[in-house]
Amino acid sequence: MKLQCDVEVVNRMLPTFGMKSRGKGTRAVLSIGRHLDKTSQRSNIYMMICTAKDRAGSKYKLKDNIEKFFTWFVEEGKATVRLKEPAVDICLSKADANSLKSFLSAARLADRGSDTSSLPLSTLTPVRARDVEQPKKKLTIVSKKDYPLTSNFPYSLEQLQVSYCKLSRVDMRMLSLKALRKLDLSNNHIKKLPATIGDLSCLSELILHNNHLEAFSEALCLSTLQRTLQLLDLSQNRLQSLPAQFCQLRELSNLKLDDNELVCLPFHIGRLSKLRFLSAAHNQLAVLPGDFRKLSLENLDLFGNPFIQPNPLDHTIQLTFPLPLQELASRAVSNLRIPYGPHLIPAHLCQDLELAKTCDCGCVCINFYIRTAVSMNLHQVSHTVVLVDDMGGTDAPVQQHFCSLSCYSEFLDNSLQRGIR
Secondary structure, eight states: OEEEEEEEEEETTGGGGTOOOOOOOEEEEEEEEEEEETTTTEEEEEEEEEESSOTTOEEEEOTTOEEEEEOTTGGGTOEEEEESSSOEEEEEESOOHHHHHHHHHHHHHHHHTOOGGGSOOOOOOOOOGGGGSOOOOEEEEOSGGGSOSSSOOOTTOSEEEEOSSOOSSOOGGGGGOTTOOEEEOOSSOOOOOOGGGGGOTTOOEEEOOSSOOOOOOHHHHTSTHHHHOOEEEOOSSOOOOOOGGGGGOTTOOEEEOOSSOOSOOOTTGGGOTTOOEEEOOSSOOSSBOGGGGGOOEEEEEOTTOOOOOOOTTOEEEEOOSSOOHHHHHHHHHHHTTOOOOTTTSOHHHHHHHHTOEEBTTSOEESSOEEEEEEEEEGGGTEEEEEOSSTTOOOEEEEEEEESSHHHHHHHHHHHHHHHHO
């Protein structure tokens, strides 16, 4: 039985002499195995701790020698084993939680003197230098020949880049790296993302530049990435749309969507209140969603999109008279801010309410409205704007919705008056 983790052996007599422990663990390999006691000429079960400075290892007898186990934080890879003789606390940290549990179970059995034939004992021999190296935090692989096929990725990785390896899918071994903060899988052939990427609870940067992605799933948008993801690079893929739930990723500050086939941006993009850098150049965007006005960016790049020339007289009317009862009720729920959810009303009505549009008058419309496009200078939402076209423009069309004919007529009158002036 072996365990790799950080270890600090604390002498409990230190405070007696006015001294403190160092408070910092050292990378070590712990083993539980048999050792011949030269004094008694008996073979007993020992725990051996090997570090980079002491690769031969220090041995501690286990049978009837463990005073207490402290396992409150075992799920975080931390535990302490208190020995009777010598009077030391063996503090373990940065261990794999499952491996740590197995190791502590073996230590308990050894302490009780249980049948040792059932114990997975190791040979107590000096360790190799590489076994006690500090845990690896960063790994970069940019060649298929360097890709690990038979060994796992170091569990302690916080940054992993795997590029130019022709990966067609995400390696599931990567998804067990719970400390991962940055995952760069750019320049591969990945077509689909597993929902389990959302289980990487520390992930703040996800780079998927130049792959073959055709979708970004709703499941990822509703995962723990909502609370952690700050940078997302989906440039140079095959995306045609993003799910409405995409705007649940509210920690995003940097979003790259260049060189895709996007025909629209997420309807509620304005909910990304922390977004500061947005690039969606070279897509198929004809018009921006009305919610785009709510953004507050530092840098914006929408170059190379086939934006329409907005004309307030060009409009889509989706109104009936009188309005259906469902539309009136849905408008009332939104305008009066009445709480709703799938436990109160059918799920499809919840989805409709999530896509509510706001009229110029401040009221809400759901499925019945008049829609047109108006020109907006992008400097209204971003400090720095990359030119929209080769003509040096920084204006782009933005959708505008109206809840009634009277609101639309008033808008046209105001537009006409501004034009005359």
